[in-house]
Amino acid sequence: MAKLRAEQLQASLKKELKPVYLISGEEPLLAQELADEVRASARKQGFTEREVLHVDRSFDWNLLLDSANAMSLFAEKKIIELNMPGGKPGTEGSKALVQFCDNANDDNILLIHSGKLDQSQQRSKWFKALEKLGHCVQIWPIKAAQLPHWIKQRLQQAQLSADPQAIEILCARVEGNLLAAAQEIEKLKLLAEEQHISSDLMNSVVANSARYDIFDLADKALMGDAQACTRTLQGLKSEGTDAIPVLWALAREIRSLNQIAHAQDQGQNFDWAAKNAGVWDKRKPLVGAALRRLNKAQLELLLRKANGIDKAAKGMRKADAWSELMDLCLCLCGQNSLHPSLQRLSLSL
Incomplete structure (x- = not known):
């Protein structure tokens, strides 16, 4: 399966229609528009029937094979759409996808919608089977700067x-x-x-249609963008988001930063330390920027602060979790609202 950029799909469809298309990523609008391009091209070539299958925990993978083998009374050619948000078909799904590929015919096109696929999924047997037949279009999120x-x-x-x-x-x-x-x-x-x-x-x-995302908040904090971080955190709070998942995302980044900082103190280079901490290559610039901004003592204090917020969110400590989340974000951005000694005092209360 040749890997295409989103902007290459249209030209590829004009040259040849493949039996399999896998669209992966987490941006709904871009995924929908790419799928529309595949459908439009397929319809022009006689694929007038469409069947949609949704994969969940109880999904019967025989439905995919039955759909591929079924004779239609209304159309000779069919688009089979498989919505697989998690990107992990499991053992039975993997077998079914491999079997589909082994018995592919010119009367069916398989259009798979998937969430983001990591490297292990792209090395899987089912992905390799699809790879021989069609195209994979991976969608990358549009960053704020883009x-x-x-x-x-x-x-x-x-x-x-x-x-x-x-x-x-x-x-x-x-x-x-x-x-x-x-x-x-x-x-x-x-x-x-x-x-x-x-x-x-x-x-x-224009209307105010901002979509606030917990993981985007963590990225903005690592980036040191205090203004955007504040706006996103306030947006999450106004949308009724629970404080615990927000804390979890921020605390995860703080633990990774702390782990990398300790590894570097022991002589490891940044790339190796980041890899051992589970940091993807694309996120290394963000993590590196945060480590240049924060020293080890600050990171240790942030860990203590995150622990204090966890207790506040669970009613085990008298403090406003959202107010302290704001302070945690600002500290990650390099803008301390309290002197470290006062922060330690507030955590002891």
Whole structure:
């Protein structure tokens, strides 16, 4: 299965239609649009029937094989869509996917929707079987720094342009939510009297559709972006998010930083220490930036602070968990709101 970038899929579909397409990643809008491209191309070539299967813990993998072997009364060719959010088919699923590939025919196209696949999953037997037949398109999230360019491209596709300030306004309003950004651009197409969007028009049209994400909060804290970190944490709180999962995500990063710092003190280089701590290559710049900002004593204090917040969230300590989560985030960003001695005192209360 040749690995394609998202922007390469359309050109590939024009050349040849493969029997298998695997779209993996965690950005719903991009995944949906890529799947639409596959469906449109398949329909042009006579695949007029579509069957959708959803994989969960009780899923019967025989349904996939039965669907592939079933003769249709209404169409000769069929798209079989397999929604597999976890990306792990298990033992029975792996066997079924391998069997599907061994008996693939020209009357079926298998379109698999999956969550993010790690390296072990890409080395699995079922993935290798699919690899021989079709294409894999891996979707990477649009980072905050990439969002203005992405919005500019979407505006151009809609035959619109916008002031840089207008694009910044839309970025701030839909932070991380590509679907909301696409919807706002569709709205602008209808409401804009001219093709150029000013900041005033953008302000009056777009809604506040920010999507706040716990793991994005951890990334912003590692990045040292105190303003974005504060906004995201406040958004999570206003959406009714439980404090415990937020703490878990931040504490996990603090433990990794602490582990790497100790390993470096013992003579290990950063890359090896980060690997042993389970840090992916793509996240190493974030982790490295945080370690340059925080020393070992600060990291030890952050661990104690996280433990104190855990007790507060569980009612074992008199303190406001969300207020202390904010302080924890600011400390991770390198902006201490209290002197270390006062922080230790607050933890003893």
